[in-house]
Amino acid sequence: MSALRKVLAFAILAGCAASEHSIVLGLRTTYEPGSEFDSIEVTVNPESIQATPLRYSAEGYVEAIVGEQVAILQGVLGTKVRVKMALLLGEETIVERTATLELRSTQTYYTFHFASGRPIDAVVDAGIDTVAEVEPIQTRFVCPIINGRDEGRPSGNDTHRRFNLSATDRGAPVILGAELNLLFGDSRAVAVLWDDGDDPDTVGHIPMSRVIANPEALCAELDFYVTADIPSIAAGPTREIERDFQSAHLTAPDGETLADYLDWPVGPLRTLYAAHAGSGEVPSGAVPAGPEAQDAYVFWAARSGRPEPGPMRSSFVAHWGGAPFLTHRILYRLDDVDGSRPLGGHFIHTAPLLKDDYVYVYGTGTGGLPGTEGIHLARVPAGAIGSRADFELYDPDRNLWFRADTVDEESRRGITASVSHTEGVVELGAQFVEDVGLFVLMYRSYPSDLGRPSTIEVAVAAQPEGPWQRAVVANPDGDSFAERHCCRFGVCEGEQFVDCNAGGIAFAALALPLVQTTPLPDGSCELSIPFLLSVLEPRNVVLLETRVRIHKG
Structure with a gap:
């Protein structure tokens, strides 16, 4: 030895x-x-x-x-x-x-x-019954994912040359087989591929073996699914572009049209029944279709019923057949705020999470605008996710699950949020940390009074229903954030990634399934949570890591 x-x-x-x-x-x-x-x-x-x-x-x-x-x-x-x-x-x-x-x-x-009589496979003991406190330690910038100094200059992933991709947002994670897939939202090409304002959606991917121990592999080793064109249709004497990023293509359910789900279908081959999703209609989250599955159920946030630009006002679930093609078949409307509100209008932006026999869905209403009341919780048996019929809503006031279709619209609308919040919650992400049996939510909170600063928060619980303990891990409107991360004169250097003088904002804080745990002598433990943060001006996605200490109740 x-x-x-x-x-x-x-x-x-x-x-x-x-x-x-x-x-x-x-x-x-x-x-x-x-x-x-x-x-x-x-x-x-x-x-x-x-x-x-x-x-x-x-x-x-x-x-x-x-x-x-x-x-x-x-x-x-x-x-x-x-x-x-x-x-x-x-x-x-x-x-x-x-x-x-x-x-x-x-x-x-x-x-x-x-x-007695039968050994069980080695599993990790979920050792916290109640979370008493989430104590923030540090949040640090790691790297840009798409853009470097500005939107015209690449990051270490060199997506401009390799994939004709100059800008995107979000990056909702889902593990399919041995690959970590990142579902990105509104994406822009360097040249030729799409018209201005089309902004279709794409998917990046990287082997889990590369990032499980070193999330910083996302800084230079991220791939994207591409079209069949070799070389890129934008390649030419003055442009060295190798391939074109592939974009998600959606088809409507039988007997329906895309107008029931999308306001902005785009693409040269769009029809009433099939097209790419345009600007402002994005994948919100996804779960694998089963253990070791290569296909997934994708939760989309959209603007159906409101053709002019504005917040997402509806959501739907689609089935993605898996790589290498980004073909999504829409299955059903999940929720809306203009119609019958099937889930109460609380699940427009969603963060689905597969745990044991259920898919838990954390959601916010009206696109997460300031003034919404927090984060709600729904669930559906994993084997029944193909339809909306078996969705249940959680009422924290009564600690009760019930089928959404057994109560009227007014009752669905009136359910209390599981994660109460007096501010607006925007574009959230959810992870289950198996090492310690904890549920982790991450989101950006906007105050109803826009004169007060917004925050990026982490909420942690030992059960999917809560109780939740929250901590502010970053303040994008604060002086220290501006000093470290605001670009100077439109050029981003070092840890700078948002042009604050040009109206740049940070949004969509999405935790990745790469959380590391460290037990501490006093009985608490530390979580290191890598997360993606989207930026507007310049349009980009950046990788950060936050560390929090979890105190046991």
Whole structure:
């Protein structure tokens, strides 16, 4: 064991990674440089294992769990270790479990569950029952994703030359297979590809293996799905452009037209039934269609029923068949604020999240304009997302889920927000952090009184319904933000990314599924949350990281 030092300690471990009743023995391993694989064997006397309450399996039946073991792995990100654990009765092995684990943070807690008669795969123990406080630590700029000094100059991803892409926004994340896909909104070409104001939507992608331990790979290794044209249709003697970014193409449900869903269909081959989505109609979020799926359900925010420019006033769900083609078939209207308000008008901008057997949908109304009342919560069984019939709404006042179609429009409109907010909440994102069993929301808040500053906030809870604790992690209208991030004379250098003098704003703070966790000695833990932030003037997306400390209730 020259490359491995192991320490065994009997202790009750509290904090982010352990529920109060489940920890008996900790195994700590420390890796030296160059250590890639090692074998550890641990045997446990059953007298040291405490019984835990009954739990329900994913299939719905009760498992009688006799005890749990926690392995604390500490070392270099990506390092793998094989752990073997056994439950003994005297000298007889009753249950044995071997697993190969990979470090996903500098210190990762893995829990092995021992069940009577049947071992369960290694899973991470969701150790926080209640979040008492979210304490902001630091938010830092990492890099621009599309533009460098200005909209005409590329970032490290060189999207201008490689993909004929000069500007975009959003970047809602969804993992499909081994790829992290980023669904971008209104996108602009360097030349030829689209008319001014068309602003279709596109998708970037990068292998999860490249970003899981190093999110900064997004700064220079991001790819985009492209058209079949080789070279770009914009290539010429004065323009070195290799390929053209592909844009999302939508088809209407049978018997309907796109006018029921989009106000701004664009593209040379647009018809009443199929086209690209134009300016102001964007993918809000997405979830995979199933485990290891290559296809996804995409939640769109749109302006149906309001042809002139304005806020999003409706939403719909579409099925994306997966790469390499960006073909979306619209399935149904999700919500609106001008019609029957199927979900109360609270789900125009949405952040869907697949967890266990449900897709949870966090939403804001009226496009997230100032004056909206917070973030609402809906859910649908994952197997029933193909239609709107089984959507349920959550009423936090009564701690009650109910089918949306069982109450009238007025009742749907009157439901209290799950994340109460006196300000407007704009374009939110949601993640579940499996290491510590926490739900994380991220959004920009606009005050109803536009004379007061807006903020970027993080909300954290141990359950999808809450209760939520919030923290302000950035103040885009504050002096310190302006000093660090406002461009000078229209040119962005270093950490500058928004032209504040030209009316530039930052919006759409979307957390990525790359959150790293660090348990702390006092029982709290730290989350490092990489997120994308959209910018208007110059039109761009930038990568930032915020660190917050989670205090256990």
